[in-house]
Amino acid sequence: xxxxxxxxxxxxxxxxxxxxxxxxxTAVSFTDGAVVQSLTGVSGDPVxxxxxxxxxxxxxxxxxxxxxxxxxxxFHGEIGPMLDGAGDRWTEAELRGIVSNAKxxxxxxxxxxxxxxxxxxxxxxxYTGKAADDTFGPLLGAxxxxxxxxxxxxxxx
Amino acid sequence: MRNLTGALLAGLLSTTFVSADPVDDKLVLNEETTLxxxxxAPAHLSGVLDEVMSGWLFRGTETRAMQTDDFDNxxxxxxxxxxxxxxxxxxxxxxxxxxxxxxxEDMAGVRPxxxxxxxxxxxxxxxxxxxxxxxxxxxxxxxxxxxGGSMANMTALLASVSRGMPVNVAIDGxxxxxxxxGKELYYARTGQLELSCANCHEENFGNMIRADHLSQGxxxxxxxxxxxxTKLNSVHARFKGCVRDTRAETYKPGSSEFVALELYVASRxxxxxxxxxxxxx
Numbered sequence: 141x142x143x144x145x146x147x148x149x150x151x152x153x154x155x156x157x158x159x160x161x162x163x164x165x166t167a168v169s170f171t172d173g174a175v176v177q178s179l180t181g182v183s184g185d186p187v188x189x190x191x192x193x194x195x196x197x198x199x200x201x202x203x204x205x206x207x208x209x210x211x212x213x214x215f216h217g218e219i220g221p222m223l224d225g226a227g228d229r230w231t232e233a234e235l236r237g238i239v240s241n242a243k244x245x246x247x248x249x250x251x252x253x254x255x256x257x258x259x260x261x262x263x264x265x266x267y268t269g270k271a272a273d274d275t276f277g278p279l280l281g282a283x284x285x286x287x288x289x290x291x292x293x294x295x296x297x
Numbered sequence: 298m299r300n301l302t303g304a305l306l307a308g309l310l311s312t313t314f315v316s317a318d319p320v321d322d323k324l325v326l327n328e329e330t331t332l333x334x335x336x337x338a339p340a341h342l343s344g345v346l347d348e349v350m351s352g353w354l355f356r357g358t359e360t361r362a363m364q365t366d367d368f369d370n371x372x373x374x375x376x377x378x379x380x381x382x383x384x385x386x387x388x389x390x391x392x393x394x395x396x397x398x399x400x401x402e403d404m405a406g407v408r409p410x411x412x413x414x415x416x417x418x419x420x421x422x423x424x425x426x427x428x429x430x431x432x433x434x435x436x437x438x439x440x441x442x443x444x445g446g447s448m449a450n451m452t453a454l455l456a457s458v459s460r461g462m463p464v465n466v467a468i469d470g471x472x473x474x475x476x477x478x479g480k481e482l483y484y485a486r487t488g489q490l491e492l493s494c495a496n497c498h499e500e501n502f503g504n505m506i507r508a509d510h511l512s513q514g515x516x517x518x519x520x521x522x523x524x525x526x527t528k529l530n531s532v533h534a535r536f537k538g539c540v541r542d543t544r545a546e547t548y549k550p551g552s553s554e555f556v557a558l559e560l561y562v563a564s565r566x567x568x569x570x571x572x573x574x575x576x577x578x
Contacts, residue, residue: 203506203507204506214508215505216505217505217507219501219506252489252491252492261491261545262545263489263544263546264489264541264545264547266544267542268541269541269547
């Protein structure tokens with residue numbers, strides 16, 4: 141029984157590592173601004189995605205975008221277009237491309253690249269004003285990107 | 298497909314948003330002096346901006362009102378402190394600012410032309426640099442911290458005696474290369490968010506970014522008394538905050554980069570009235 145248990149755990153772990161093979165920020169492949177392949181192979185969670193989009197500490201997307209579905213979170217910006225209906229306007233692959241690196245879809249976009257780690261001018265250590273150190277990572281993790289994409293896909297008119 | 302989307306976006310932008318334009322209001326100080334808060338943009342901005350506007354126009358009704366009366370403007374308390382130190386003897390030479398310069402009101406006209414080139418030193422000087430130079434070389438006193446309270450009190454005093462005069466910094470001659478450097482910094486997209494001063498203050502003034510109503514990021518109102526931290530804020534401290542907010546490694550207050558940026562930003566406000574100390578949120 142115990143032996144069986146261990147065997148199950150081991151298989152479980154191997155299965156996990158296979159699925160958790162994340163695409164690194166430097167290895168994302170764009171086609172016309174879109175990213176066809178999931179960054180993690182694990183489908184995104186729209187509930188978590190909604191939280192990331194509204195949270196100042198995570199995506200902070202509403203700093204620039206208005207979203208009616210997030211009306212319970214105060215202060216939506218108007219730097220970018222309203223995201224209502226984004227799930228109608230864009231395919232999942234396009235949304236993944238936009239959220240990972242909007243500059244691949246919209247040239248010189250004001251929208252930050254949420255899944256990119258290179259090519260910055262004076263990158264800092266978050267909001268400290270100090271130089272970036274070896275803890276520097278993308279603005280959102282691979283699974284967070286998938287969660288945001290899953291949420292955006294639910295925004296239909 | 299992409300063009301189509303662009304058109305769609307443009308449509309969305311123009312129809313969905315209530316525009317958060319600057320208010321149509323006049324800044325009259327103490328019921329006597331009308332300050333210029335919007336005016337034709339200086340020639341070097343042609344093709345970029347038609348009009349330059351003071352940050353005052355982008356603040357709420359109460360905040361704007363506080364700045365119209367010296368008794369309501371909390372920044373004026375610091376002007377009084379600046380006046381005290383103007384008259385205080387300090388340093389090995391036994392002098393005060395007043396010993397050489399007379400009354401502080403005699404400094405009217407100085408603030409609007411800074412940063413400016415100092416021939417003898419062969420450098421572009423901000424007002425802070427000049428004040429510290431006088432403290433060190435004329436008074437034999439210690440330098441003040443660049444963004445510290447004593448310095449902000451003094452720059453508030455120096456601004457207050459020039460209120461209503463138009464900002465008028467030179468951009469050519471010996472300052473031209475510094476101005477060029479400042480311009481480059483203004484358009485450089487820094488940090489992990491890759492945002493430049495221009496992205497927010499030129500392309501998006503009038504728009505909301507989360508809870509903030511974006512102004513043109515002018516410095517005619519400095520130092521600013523901010524309701525947020527209830528003290529005077531100097532130009533370089535504000536620059537530092539804005540650069541930090543792009544998730545970038547900032548420049549230091551007083552650094553050659555910020556001096557250049559200050560000259561350039563000041564020149565974008567040529568024609569606006571000096572307002573310092575202004576009130577902001």
